[in-house]
Amino acid sequence: MTKDDKVNNDKIRNPDTNAKSFAMISHVSSLTFISRAHSHSSQPNTMIRERSTMEGQERDQDKEASVSFRSVLPHEPLPADSSGYIHVQGALEPKLKKDKGDEGKPSANQDQADYYWTKQGLEEALHEALTKICQGSALQSVSVLEDNSSPPYTKVRLSYSSPLAALKVVQYFRAEKVSAHDLLLVSPNNDNEEATMTSHWQFAARPLQATLLTTQPFLSTQMAWNRSNPPKFRRLIARPGEPVELLQQERQITRYVFLSGLVDTTNKNNNNPPWWDNSRQVCEAIRSQLHVYDTSGKGIELYISNKKKTSNRTTHFCHVGMRSPEDARALMAGLQGKILTWKQPCDWNDTSTCTTEQQQQQQQQQPTIQSDKLFLDYAAVTKRSEAKATAKATGEDLVKGEKSRSECTSVTKHVVVPGLVLITDFITPQEEQVLLAALTGPTAPWAPSQTNFSNSGAVKRRVQHYGYVFDYETANVNRDRSQPGSDCPPMPGMPPSDMSSLEAYTETCTAEGRGWELMAGIAERTRRTTFEIQAKDDDEEEQQGQSTITKQFPKLNQITVNVYEPGEGIGSHVDTPSAFDDGLISVSLNGGVVMEFRRQQQQQDDEKIKKLVYLPPRSLLLMSGPARFEWEHMIVTRMTDTHEGVVLHRSRRVSMTLRTAIDLSGEPMPCVSSTRFPPVWGTVGQSATDALVTPSMEREHVHAVYDAIATQWHHTRGKRGVLWPGATQFLKELPEGSIVADVGCGDGKYFPAIWEAGSYVIGSDISLPLLQQATHAHQQDAASQPDSRRVSEHRQHLQKKPAVLVADCMNVPLRSKSCDAAICIAVMHHLSTRDRRIRCISELGRIVKVGGLINIQAWAMEQQEKSKRKFAGTDVFVPFNAQPKYLEAAKNTAIATGMHPDPGKSTAQLYSEEYNADYDEQKGLVVFKRYCHMYRTGELEELVQEVDTVELYESGYESGNHFVILRVVT
Ligand SMILES: O=C(O)CCC(=O)C(=O)O
Ligand SMILES: [Fe+2]
Structure with a gap:
């Protein structure tokens, strides 16, 4: 028994009983009067009624002494109690009006305010009022539950002859928003006493809260019943890597079935009461249909969720708690795909117990509930805390957007979007890799204007237009390409000579990693595709049978590339009809996604029908006709999709x-198209032609990266000291005493090999931190060095002071013809334009004397089968995983040399923000993107042709690299 349940009949609020007894009695009589005024009935004998109420309560108290109450949870079936109980709470006590002349304080003669009510007086008044208002005949008792702390009495328990009777009163309280004012002062008349009452007392108009109670204990063994909040459900779905048996096992024991497709067909225009809004009645109606599946006889739990309202339709889904796995399975099998219709249970319209006009009106109409085709699936209860724990244990992230939504979304298989065509595997995995490398790699032409739009927040994801710019601010296409903000790369175009053999062309492009050219091929493949389009919508289809039309879109002249990182999406929209013709085609690369389609509302009343379509990677989606013009499409921002x-x-x-x-x-x-790669457009293309200007690509993705990673580079790779045998051999064969220029020497990996061969080295590199590693390395203990870095005793004098200089390989600060030989290892693949590559070769040719040899090595596009490196395109970012501990030193150097203006930033922050690197939080690594150009077979040789001062002496392929040995001729 709770504190509230302790009823003390003798106790009144006034602690000083005697002094206030007169006032009390007068208030009791006032209450009686109020009830009378409301009921217009003759005045009953106050004394007798008071006594009877007290007796009744004593009986109740005896009976209830050992009983405890709890509220009936919304999903529970009606309790099987012998009586029905209600808890009413709210502002029940009238307030004494303040005397205006007394600065808002009650005057001395009004100090009885605190003692206005007695418990008995209130019970009596309520009894009378409730008897008149609703379910009177069934009302058994009224007990005011005393709150020990202070007035007012705000909690009252009513008991009725049956749970259903009680439930109806609860509904009535909710529907009519019954207040203390309604209950205790319903029909004021001109009676003097009443006038006195209302001039002195205020009755609250705020609705009282009525709750259905039960004496049934909590079912502690059954988790769901134990909660006052509805449990969180998740659909029973196998997570990646989860054995299916586990899921089946869970399905065997689950008692919850997810049911969607409930529709409210109540016609609101008929003035039908919105009884669907009343989840209790909805539950009862649904239960009346499902009870045949309840063989346990224990009742069915129902949780109604996610009402989706439009003005004349409301759709719902609910979780049905069956009390045995067998029942759950039978329900699944019995209702899947069915359409159900319910009538409002007659019981609700029993007029004998309700007397208000509205209720009489209500019973005249019999609203029905209809369902769409029902969709059922298993569900399990998850506690959020459990979900968190599981996520923690499995290392999964509880990321934004993932858990905030119920996963129980319908796949709406039966909805057809007319004009929507999905072609899976429109491109091959190899084509996909090459396209990705081109579209997201270092040479992807991200036009400056689009970048600005993204920064202004107009477009959140990364976007690039080709052919014509689509302006998200004006929602229109910029037709004049010469206008500011309208310059963008042209469409990739195919050479006319290849048009007759499209597939051979795309095959070659794929094999050679020519992304731009392949893009042209895929665009052409799309133009030539004949689409079979189902033209009719749902209803028409049923009437007329399936009808398909065929269509091509040969004039495609614009491409928009969108990059969606996990969690990014696109808002619901129809692509501007005045900007683009029929036929929107979307090819998905790398990641699949669920796209949502919603039919646009023609009229205010129309419901937005939704269809979810999973677009797998490499698929093509066509939106044409109604799918293009009448349906909106969107991608929800979330981390997962359920398919x-x-x-x-x-x-x-x-x-x-x-x-x-x-x-x-x-x-x-x-x-507007171009076969030339890289495409040139606007101002970007023009400025890129000066070989001596370091492109930002190299500054950000080569120079800055090596400066930052120099320490780790040396500690890991440098110390391993793997040299290319061909390069070592080249050095060995040089005449003793040669002066060798090591252009782009890095941390001086080849220095010992040069010394060992008896030559002198002048190393140059653009990265000071790397050069510092080069000079420090040779002052260290020889024993700690790998073999390739060790210099034999008789050569050690050579290593005393390695000559190094910070220099750009475009302008090597050495006199012409001052060196006997030069090496340039793993440098040329970091040069981002053809002109710069040629310039580098000619610089090497300039500093070496006539007859001297030059060895150049660079990464090859063609990697060996067993190599872990595979390059999908010639221009790629090759990641370098940096450990922050190594970056610390580089950061300090950078700060000391004034290269970093903001020493306050953390290492990870500094590098991820300023170096365009990614921070892999899980691994604690900063992932730098190193720009690399992969040379195709013959490409180095072809470049050498452009330099007059050198001739090709030897060329070849060694461990994933192409090399050329050149002889200086003039
Ligand atoms: O990413 C997609 O597939 C669709 C993009 C889209 O709807 C648009 O750019 O208008
Ligand atoms: Fe779109």
């Missing part, structure tokens, strides 16, 4: 959307 019961964690998705930009008369704009 066929499997949770898919999103990964970066790159999409290529191909469209036909149209002019103001609706005609397709000309296709």
Whole structure:
């Protein structure tokens, strides 16, 4: 028995009983009067009624002494109690009006305010009022539950002859928003006493809260019943890597079935009461249909969730708690795909017990509930805390967007979006790799104007347009490419000679990693595709049978590349009809995603029908006709998608959307295309032609990276000291005493090999930190060095002072013809333009004397089968995983040399922000992106042709590298 349940009949609020007895009695009589005024009935004998109420309460108290109450949870079936109980709480006590003349304080003669009510007086008044208002005949007792702390009495327990009777009163309280004012002062008349009452007392108009109670104990063994909050459900779906048997096992024991597709067909225009809004009644109605599946006879739990309202339809889903696995399975089998109709249970319209006008009106109409095709699936209860614990144990992140949504989303398989065509495997995995390398790699032409839009927040994800710019601010396509902000790369174009053999062309492009050219091929493949389009929508289809039309989109002249990192999406929209023609085509690369389609509302009342479509990687999606013009499409921002019961964690998705930009008369704009790679456009292309200006690509993705990683580079790779045998051999064969220029020497890996061969070295590199590693290394204990870095005793005099200088290989600060030979190892693949590559070769040719040899090595596009390195394109970012402990030193050097203006930043922050690196929190690594150009077979040789001062002496391939040995001729 709770504190509230302790009823003390004798106790009144006034601690000084005697002094206030007169006032009390007068208030009791006032209460009686109020009730009478409301009921217009003759005045009953106050004394008798008071006594009877007291007797009743004594009986109740005896009976209830050992009983405890709890509220009936919304999902529970009606309790099987012999009586029905209600808890009413709220502002029940009237307040004494303040005397205006007395600065708002009650005057001395009004100090009885605190003692206005007696417990008995209130019980009596309520008894009378409730008897008149609703379910009167069934009312058994009223007991005011005393709150020990202070007035007012705010909690009252009512008991009725049955739980259903009590429930109806609860509904009535909720529907009518019954207040103390309604209960105790319903029909004021001109009676003097009443006038006195209302002039002195205020009755609260705030609705009282009524709760259905039960004496049934909590079912402590059954978790769900134990909660006052509805449990959180998750659909029973196998997570990646989770054995299916485990899931099946869970399905065997689960009692929860997820049921969606409930529709409220109540016609609101008919003035039907919104009884669907009343989840209790909805539950009862649904239960009346499902009870046949409850063979246990224990009742069915129902949790109604996610009401989705439009003005004339409300759809719901609910979780059905069956009391045995067998029942759950039978329900699944019995209702899957069915359409159900319910009538409002007649019981609710029993007029004998309700007297208000509204209730009489209500019973005249019989609203029905109808369902869509039901969709059932298993669900299990998850506590959020458990979900967190599981996530922690499995190392999964509880990331934004993942757990905040119920995973129980319908796949709406039965909804057809007319004009939507999905072609899976439109491109091959190899093509996908090459396209990705081109679209997200270092040579991806990200136009400056789009970058600005992203920064302004107009476009959150990374976007690049080709052909024509789509301006997200004006939602239009910029038709004049010469206008500021309208310059963007042209469409990738195919050489006319290859048009007759498209597939051979794409095959070659793929094999050679020519991303730009392949993009042109894929665009052409799309233009030539004949799409079979189902033209009719759902209803029409049923009437007329399936009808398909075929269509091509040969005028595609615009591509938009979107990069969605996990968690990024695109808002619901229809692509501007005046900007693009029919036929929107989206090719998905790398990551799949669920795209949502919603039918646009023609009228306010129309419901937005939703269809979820999973777009797998390498698929092509066509939106045409209604799918393009009448349905909106969107990608929800979240970390996972659920497809066929499997949770898919999103990964970066790159999409290529191909469209036909149209002019103001609706005609397709000309296709502006180029076969040249890299594409040149606007001002970007022009400034890139000066070989001596270091492109930002190299500054950010080569120079800055090596400066930052120099320490780790030397500690790991440098110390391993792996030298290319060909290069060592080259050095060995030089005449003793040669002066060798090591252009781009890095940490001086080849120095010992040069010394060992009896030559002198002059090393140059653009990175000071790397050169510092080079000079320190040779002052260290020889024993700690790998073999390749050890210099034999008779050569050690050579290593005393390695000559190094910070220099750009575009302008080596050595006199022409001052060196006997030169090496340039692993340097040329960091040069980002052809002109710079040629310039580097000619610098080498300049500093070496006539007849001298030059050895150049650079990374090859063609990697060996067993190599872990595979390059999908010629221009790629090769990641370097840096440990912050090594970066610390580089950071300090950078600060000391004034290269970092903000020493306050953490290492990870500094490098990820200023070096465009990614921070891998899980591994605690800063992942730098090193720009590399991979040389195709013959490419170095071809470049050498451009330099007059040298001739090719030897060339070849060694361990993933191409090399050339050149002889200086003039
Ligand atoms: O990423 C996609 O597949 C769709 C992009 C899109 O809807 C748009 O750019 O308008
Ligand atoms: Fe779109």
